[in-house]
Amino acid sequence: MRLIQITPTLSQNDAIFNEVCAVSEIFESEVIKCVVYAENIAKSALSSGLEIRKIETLSASDDDIILYHHSIGCKSAEIFSNLSAKRKVLYYHNITPPEFFDSNPPLQKLCRLGRSQLPMLCSAADSIAASSEYNSNELRELTRKPVTTVPIYFNAEKFLSVAPDFETVRNLSGGNYKNILFVGRIAPNKCQHNIIKIFALIKRYISKNARLFLVGTDVGNESYLSKLKAMCYAFKLDGVYFTGSVDISRLAAFYKCADVFLSMSEHEGFGVPLLEASAHGVPIVAFGCEGVENTLADSGIILKTNDLRAFAEAVWLAASSEKVRRYLISKQYERLKAFDKNETVGRLKNVLFGF
Amino acid sequence: MKAEENGSFAARQNSPVNIQQIMDEIYRRIEARGYSLEELKAIENAYSVSDSRPLGERLGSSLSRLPAISRVEYWWNMDDELDGKIKLTVKKIFRKGTYFYFKHVFDQQNDFNKTSSAAIKCLAEFCSGLELEKKRLEKRILVLEKKLSQDVKSK
Numbered sequence: 001m002r003l004i005q006i007t008p009t010l011s012q013n014d015a016i017f018n019e020v021c022a023v024s025e026i027f028e029s030e031v032i033k034c035v036v037y038a039e040n041i042a043k044s045a046l047s048s049g050l051e052i053r054k055i056e057t058l059s060a061s062d063d064d065i066i067l068y069h070h071s072i073g074c075k076s077a078e079i080f081s082n083l084s085a086k087r088k089v090l091y092y093h094n095i096t097p098p099e100f101f102d103s104n105p106p107l108q109k110l111c112r113l114g115r116s117q118l119p120m121l122c123s124a125a126d127s128i129a130a131s132s133e134y135n136s137n138e139l140r141e142l143t144r145k146p147v148t149t150v151p152i153y154f155n156a157e158k159f160l161s162v163a164p165d166f167e168t169v170r171n172l173s174g175g176n177y178k179n180i181l182f183v184g185r186i187a188p189n190k191c192q193h194n195i196i197k198i199f200a201l202i203k204r205y206i207s208k209n210a211r212l213f214l215v216g217t218d219v220g221n222e223s224y225l226s227k228l229k230a231m232c233y234a235f236k237l238d239g240v241y242f243t244g245s246v247d248i249s250r251l252a253a254f255y256k257c258a259d260v261f262l263s264m265s266e267h268e269g270f271g272v273p274l275l276e277a278s279a280h281g282v283p284i285v286a287f288g289c290e291g292v293e294n295t296l297a298d299s300g301i302i303l304k305t306n307d308l309r310a311f312a313e314a315v316w317l318a319a320s321s322e323k324v325r326r327y328l329i330s331k332q333y334e335r336l337k338a339f340d341k342n343e344t345v346g347r348l349k350n351v352l353f354g355f
Numbered sequence: 356m357k358a359e360e361n362g363s364f365a366a367r368q369n370s371p372v373n374i375q376q377i378m379d380e381i382y383r384r385i386e387a388r389g390y391s392l393e394e395l396k397a398i399e400n401a402y403s404v405s406d407s408r409p410l411g412e413r414l415g416s417s418l419s420r421l422p423a424i425s426r427v428e429y430w431w432n433m434d435d436e437l438d439g440k441i442k443l444t445v446k447k448i449f450r451k452g453t454y455f456y457f458k459h460v461f462d463q464q465n466d467f468n469k470t471s472s473a474a475i476k477c478l479a480e481f482c483s484g485l486e487l488e489k490k491r492l493e494k495r496i497l498v499l500e501k502k503l504s505q506d507v508k509s510k
Contacts, residue, residue, distance in 0.1 A: 193402045200398055205388050226413070231401050233408045301377060308399065313384045317377065327372045 001086070002033045003352070004066045008074035010052060011042035013217070013245050015152060015272045016069050016093055019131075022153040023067065024050055026345055039074050060085045065352055067091055070121060071269075073113025081124035089351055090125035091150070092118075094135045094269025094291070100189040103223050118142055129351040131270045134294045150347045152270050154339050156279040159252075168253035177211045177239075178319040181258035181282065183251070183273035184265065186218035186225050186242070191287070193228060194264040194308070200235045201312040210239060215254055217245035255280035259319040262311070263292060271295040275339060278332035283318040283325050285311060297338070299331035418479055425468040429454065429461045 005020050024034040035051045037058045046052060055076050060066060060083050068080040071093040080088065095115055101108040122128060122143035129150040130136040136147045172179060180199065184190045192214055199212045218225040225242065232240045246254070261277035261284045268291030275295065277284055284300035286292050293302060301314045317324050430450070 197398050197401060200401075201390070201395075204394070205390060227402070229412075230408055233412075234401060235398070298374070301374070301381075307385075309385045309388070309390050309395065310381055313381045313388070314377075317381060317384070323372050324377055327377070 002035055002061075002064045003027050004058070004060055004064050004085075005034065005036045005069065006055065006058070006066065006076050006080055007036070007038050007069040008072050008076055009040040009042075010036065010038040010045040011040075012044040012048065013247075015270070016071055017045060017048075018272070019093075019152050020069065021048060021050060022155070023348070026153070026348070037076070039076050055079060058083075062086055065089065067352065068121070068125070069093060070114065070117070071095060073110040073115075073117055077114075077117040077121055081120050087126050087352070087354070088124060089127045089129060090121050091351075092128070092130040092135050092139055093152075094131070094138070094267075096187070096189045096267055100187070100267065103188075104221065107220060127351045127354065129348075132291060132294045134290045135269050148347060148351050150351060151339050151344050152272055152275075153341060153344050153348070154272065154275045154279075155341050156275075156336060159276060160279055162248050162252045164253035164256045165247075165249040166253075168250050169257060172213075172253065172257035175209070177209050178207070178259045178316070179257050180210060180212045180315060180319070181215065181254055181261050181277070182213070182263060183215045183254070183261075183276065184263075185216045185221065186214065186228070187221050188224055189265060189267040190216075191264040191266050192224075193231060194287070194311075195262055196228060196231050196235070196237070196240065198262065198264070198308050198311045198315065199240065200237055201308055202316060203237060203239070206312060206316045212240045213243060213254055213258070214241065215243045215246055215251065218242070219245075251276075252280075255282055258282045260285060260315050262315055263287065264311070265289055265292060268292050268295070274300070275336065278329075278336050281329045281333075283328035284332060285314045285318050287311075296332075297335055299335040300328060414479055418476070421472045421475065425465075425472040427461055427464050427468065429458065 003023075005023060007016055007020055010017055010020065020036055024036065028034050035053060037053050037055045038045075039055045041052055041054070058079060062084060064085045065087045066080065066083060066085045067089045068076070069091050070077065072095060080090075095111050098108040098111040098115075101111060118139070119142055122139060122145060125145070128139060128143065128145055128147045130139055130147055131150065131152050133149050136149045139147045180195075180202075182190075182192065182195055186192060195212065195214065199210065202210050214228075228242070231237075243250075243254075255276060258277070258280075259282075261273070261282045263271070263274065263284065263286040265271070265287065266289050268289060271292050274284060274286070274292065278299070284296065286296065286300055286302050288302040288304040296302060301318060303310050303314060318328055319325075
């Protein structure tokens with residue numbers, strides 16, 4: 001028996017890539033052979049130690065279990081639907097609504113395709129899972145089959161064991177600055193433009209001693225990045241840093257030095273960086289979109305308003321009031337317990353093997 | 356920047372904080388801060404601003420990448436680690452076999468790319484010069500306007 005994972009794209013520093021790695025690691029330790037098939041494979045992914053193959057070469061036997069990670073439209077969805085295997089499992093990570101990508105028609109098309117493939121995938125799958133309750137509810141509207149919520153596997157101990165990059169920590173620790181952090185792809189649905197607006201308010205009305213770090217790749221969204229930079233220029237803002245994609249030790253350094261994590265995402269399927277920030281003891285201020293609310297529950301400061309002043313004040317309060325920081329961090333630690341890795345593995349086994 | 360400084364919130368609250376108190380404090384600070392509604396509106400609408408960065412900054416990495424990507428290499432890279440040895444050999448044979456057939460197309464394309472990138476670079480330099488000149492003239496206008504208003508006042 002093999003566990004075959006299929007994903008449209010494999011690229012390092014991506015939440016689905018990390019999930020694929022984690023699933024392989026869990027089941028290989030139980031002596032189940034794991035193979036990953038993908039349509040687009042980034043070179044960086046090849047050094048991960050996974051057994052990776054191109055989707056065109058996929059052949060499954062009646063003894064194999066197939067786990068399909070769905071996050072965007074692709075031909076793998078059709079291949080998965082037509083395969084015969086012992087058990088076919090759909091794992092839905094959500095798809096960004098196409099409206100967010102008006103300036104990127106090819107991506108918009110893929111998002112649309114991904115959503116249109118959902119009914120086909122649901123009917124082809126023997127078992128259906130989704131990474132958050134929000135995602136599960138979306139599928140429940142499409143199918144009568146039971147949908148199980150299996151959160152993204154988050155190993156807090158392993159994540160915290162990564163030594164932060166010394167050079168980055170040194171650079172970020174200098175001066176009496178409050179460091180505001182956001183981690184996530186540069187993308188319109190992540191609303192970095194609103195983060196910049198809030199940062200502009202902080203700089204103008206609250207304190208000059210603030211810095212903003214936007215960590216994440218801009219690949220595929222270069223025009224949006226250009227717009228963000230134009231905004232910074234128009235505001236005459238200094239202290240905004242676009243870091244691009246960073247490795248795990250630099251990421252740890254950013255979390256270590258952050259005073260507050262600010263998320264303005266208007267669409268999130270799950271929100272792994274929220275868990276990462278919580279594990280690192282960084283207080284979170286976030287716009288209350290459904291996916292974010294699902295992940296944070298009653299932890300962090302969640303604001304469901306368009307009033308940017310409220311965010312600016314919340315960010316500064318969370319960054320500078322020790323009492324508020326302590327309260328938020330303790331609530332976030334408490335929330336992390338809901339993503340206990342053993343519980344997640346149990347649910348995953350349940351959908352994969354039916355026990 | 357004077358509305359509420361660090362720690363005063365904590366000092367005022369003796370009991371442990373809860374989310375309602377945090378929310379109240381946020382809205383109290385908004386009231387006290389004195390945000391200018393005009394400026395707030397300008398910031399909120401800023402997403403649609405036209406890109407006013409200097410041309411060099413706007414072109415940024417694309418311009419510097421131009422020389423490196425303008426040449427189409429006929430002997431394209433084939434270090435695809437996912438392909439087996441047989442597939443790779445077939446690909447290499449195909450590449451060699453079609454070399455004479457496609458060479459003139461690639462030469463033509465490279466010639467075009469070389470000329471266009473040189474022209475783009477030249478235009479970018481020319482625009483940067485114009486931008487500097489525009490700034491210099493704007494400064495000059497300001498000085499002259501100041502001088503003119505002083506002359507008018509003295510008369």
